[in-house]
Amino acid sequence: MVFTHVLVGLLVAVVAGGGAPSGPLLLAGAVGGLLPDLDMVAAHRRTLHFPVGYPAAAALAGLAWAATAAPAALLAAVLLAAAAVHSLMDPFGAGLELRPWNRDSQRAVYNHALGRWHRPRRVVYDGSPGDAALCVGLAAAAAALGGPAVRPTAVALAGFGVSYALVRRRLADLIPEEFQSLSPFLKHLLARGWRAIRGRTGKHEL
Ligand SMILES: [Zn+2]
Structure with missing residues (x-):
């Protein structure tokens, strides 16, 4: 769901930027969406x-931004909020x-607070x-709310997400x-x- 998570991050940035997010804000959202994985x-x-x-840290960064209006605090809040949504979505x-259709694992995400x-x-x-449908929906929302600055990235990510879904089972095979x-x-x-690199380096040393 990596494309979905990055799109959620973009959407967080679009909303935080009031529909006119800056480049750094979009980057913070995308990085935050990707970071946990x-x-x-x-x-x-x-x-x-x-x-x-992440939600606690995002709230603190949001408070810092509200108190100081410092751009760095807004970037941190967006990055942490995107990472928070990612961590809350995974369950x-x-x-x-690797093959979710087999339902082998009972572990979705670790909660450090609950242990x-x-x-x-x-x-x-x-x-x-x-997942593909979610990608398309999120891309449409980000493009509609964020305007031309967001549209190419959102469309590209939706394209990657749909393509990934088409080959997902073959990749697992x-x-x-x-x-x-x-x-x-x-x-x-x-x-x-790493072993191959070390082996090659070893040969050079001989
Ligand atoms: Zn994850």
Whole structure:
């Protein structure tokens, strides 16, 4: 749902910018929407997912902006709000599994405040037709509210989201069955790449 999350971030920026968001504000929203999933190479849906921490931090940044009108505080508030919505959306999707149609995982997102995982509600899962429809709807809303500055990015993200949904099952087929979720597969690829680089460096040293 990476395209969906980035579109939600754009929409947060559009709303916070009163329908006329600046470039940095849009970037903050997009980065905030993407940020939690960078933990794909760590403990996915745990290391950078904070369903309580991000909303609290976003509220504090919003208060700081209201008190000071500092542009940096608004950027921080938008980034944190987008990351908050991402972390709160994930429990409505599938679990950690790579093939969500198998319903293998009961872990949707880790709640650090409660010290436990939220289970997946499976309303819309990654790359499903519902996810594609959500992408298109969010892109339409962002484009309608944000105007020409947002439209090309929103349309491109919707295009990527729909294309991704069309090949989602085939992408999962390319990954060996032994990998139950994407995160360990990515870590496996990174480790293999690192070993190859070290091997090559070692040969140069000889
Ligand atoms: Zn996520």
